[in-house]
Amino acid sequence: SPLTGTVGDCSVGGAMAFQLRRAGWAGIVFTGRSPKPCGLEVRDGKAGLVDATGLLGRDVPEIRSLLRGRGSVAVTGPAADNGVLFASVMVDGAHAAGRNGLGLSFSRKNLKYVSVTGSGAVTVHDPARLERACEQIYRLMASSPVIMGGFGLRNMGTGALYDLVHARGMMPTANFRRTRFDAAPGMNAPALRKLLGASRSGCAGCRILCKKTGSEGVHVPEFETMSHFSALLENDHLPTVVEANAVCNRTGMDTISAGATLACHAEITGRRLSPREIPALLEDIASGRMPSLAQGSRRYAAAEGMPRASMSVKSLELPAYDPRGAYGMALAYAVSTRGGCHLRAYPISHEILRKPVVTDRMSFSGKARIIKIAEDANAAIDSIGACKFCFFGASLEEYAEALSAVTGIETGAHDLLHAGERIYARERQMNTEFGFGREDDDLPARFFEEPGTSTEWMETPPLPRDGFLEALGRYYRIRGLDEGGRLLSGKAAELGLDGDPGAEDPL
Numbered sequence: 192s193p194l195t196g197t198v199g200d201c202s203v204g205g206a207m208a209f210q211l212r213r214a215g216w217a218g219i220v221f222t223g224r225s226p227k228p229c230g231l232e233v234r235d236g237k238a239g240l241v242d243a244t245g246l247l248g249r250d251v252p253e254i255r256s257l258l259r260g261r262g263s264v265a266v267t268g269p270a271a272d273n274g275v276l277f278a279s280v281m282v283d284g285a286h287a288a289g290r291n292g293l294g295l296s297f298s299r300k301n302l303k304y305v306s307v308t309g310s311g312a313v314t315v316h317d318p319a320r321l322e323r324a325c326e327q328i329y330r331l332m333a334s335s336p337v338i339m340g341g342f343g344l345r346n347m348g349t350g351a352l353y354d355l356v357h358a359r360g361m362m363p364t365a366n367f368r369r370t371r372f373d374a375a376p377g378m379n380a381p382a383l384r385k386l387l388g389a390s391r392s393g394c395a396g397c398r399i400l401c402k403k404t405g406s407e408g409v410h411v412p413e414f415e416t417m418s419h420f421s422a423l424l425e426n427d428h429l430p431t432v433v434e435a436n437a438v439c440n441r442t443g444m445d446t447i448s449a450g451a452t453l454a455c456h457a458e459i460t461g462r463r464l465s466p467r468e469i470p471a472l473l474e475d476i477a478s479g480r481m482p483s484l485a486q487g488s489r490r491y492a493a494a495e496g497m498p499r500a501s502m503s504v505k506s507l508e509l510p511a512y513d514p515r516g517a518y519g520m521a522l523a524y525a526v527s528t529r530g531g532c533h534l535r536a537y538p539i540s541h542e543i544l545r546k547p548v549v550t551d552r553m554s555f556s557g558k559a560r561i562i563k564i565a566e567d568a569n570a571a572i573d574s575i576g577a578c579k580f581c582f583f584g585a586s587l588e589e590y591a592e593a594l595s596a597v598t599g600i601e602t603g604a605h606d607l608l609h610a611g612e613r614i615y616a617r618e619r620q621m622n623t624e625f626g627f628g629r630e631d632d633d634l635p636a637r638f639f640e641e642p643g644t645s646t647e648w649m650e651t652p653p654l655p656r657d658g659f660l661e662a663l664g665r666y667y668r669i670r671g672l673d674e675g676g677r678l679l680s681g682k683a684a685e686l687g688l689d690g691d692p693g694a695e696d697p698l
């Protein structure tokens with residue numbers, strides 16, 4: 192990742208995976224760098240590089256319209272052209288591969304876009320078995336309130352989380368200096384729906400359709416974007432949230448890192464950014480007029496002599512769950528292999544949404560093992576190309592059955608977990624090679640030193656440092672890491688991983 196220096200990856204929606212498979216390809220690997228800006232165009236069995244110099248500096252929608260008729264497209268915008276470290280890759284317009292600055296990874300390879308059109312059929316090993324497996328998955332999804340309930344993902348989109356997170360006093364506000372935002376009730380998903388209207392949209396073939404599109408074709412912001420462009424910036428002007436989201440999508444920038452970098456800037460300059468300044472600053476970052484902020488909050492805060500104002504882990508800005516209100520999330524942020532990420536383990540599932548069972552969100556008890564297992568499961572889910580939201584209903588059992596039907600290779604949930612563990616362990620090894628160790632598996636000091644916003648009913652104290660370190664140590668032991676965070680040689684051998692010889696196993 193250009194932003195973090197760790198392994199970098201994103202799972203993204205849209206139709207590209209469908210098109211690619213129908214074109215007869217399982218994946219694309221890019222190595223090296225093109226001598227000039229280019230696009231990769233795939234049409235069924237044919238693939239070729241074409242000159243894309245004329246697309247530099249253009250906005251994402253303009254590039255999309257110039258590429259009309261070329262199927263599913265993944266493009267970078269001017270932010271990547273101008274070296275923004277948190278530049279995204281936009282797939283089919285509204286689906287962002289946002290985290291880790293993968294747009295800049297494209298740019299450094301002189302790759303401007305990928306387009307894929309597939310017209311073939313996709314054959315599977317056992318179609319009848321796959322149909323049965325899918326019916327089972329659909330049945331479980333249909334009975335999940337988180338997915339299909341009135342305030343679930345299908346009806347409200349990810350914005351449904353806005354009220355849940357605020358009600359629990361864990362909404363990052365004013366660059367994580369507070370955890371409640373007084374204006375939140377007027378900035379939630381129903382308020383957005385009232386402002387924009389909302390119809391369902393989403394990824395190809397999905398039955399949930401969690402994305403929301405406004406009546407005039409405006410993309411309704413997702414939860415993290417809503418929260419960071421409102422509470423984190425103390426902005427109570429809802430149209431500004433919509434506009435900030437639109438600027439990021441149009442120019443190709445990660446909304447989480449963009450919002451958090453602006454919040455860091457606001458804290459350092461001691462100002463509350465006005466609704467007019469927020470989109471204007473985003474435009475400045477994307478166009479190269481604000482290079483200091485284009486480096487992300489960690490580098491910017493360090494250059495300003497206030498490194499503690501960057502609320503990031505391994506240089507990746509934190510998402511919209513304050514860890515003082517969810518201790519599993521605190522541990523998950525700290526140990527994530529791609530930096531401050533909520534999706535590697537997604538403990539919000541059990542700490543807030545009670546899936547599969549509720550856990551005490553203000554306790555580290557049991558969290559080390561839960562986080563490790565969830566990381567393994569999510570690594571497997573990402574690698575089979577499934578959407579995590581389906582797992583509020585179905586489980587690895589049902590997906591293993593579907594995978595067996597597709598491939599003809601008998602696979603159980605345990606096999607998927609094992610594959611996920613291998614993926615995660617290999618990522619650990621790679622991060623060790625890149626120079627990351629235990630000191631990087633930590634949170635910003637603010638969370639241990641300052642309380643969140645308490646009310647008469649609910650206290651939000653600072654995170655207990657001792658409890659955090661104990662949970663971190665336990666996580667290391669369960670994951671098979673030494674005290675420096677390096678994969679033990681015995682664990683590497685057990686998982687069949689070569690490359691890094693591993694640390695000495697004291698046992």
Ligand code: SF4
Pocket residue numbers: 204205392393394397398399400401402578579580581
């Ligand atoms: S539920 Fe998942 S697959 Fe469906 S539209 Fe939403 S992100 Fe895409």
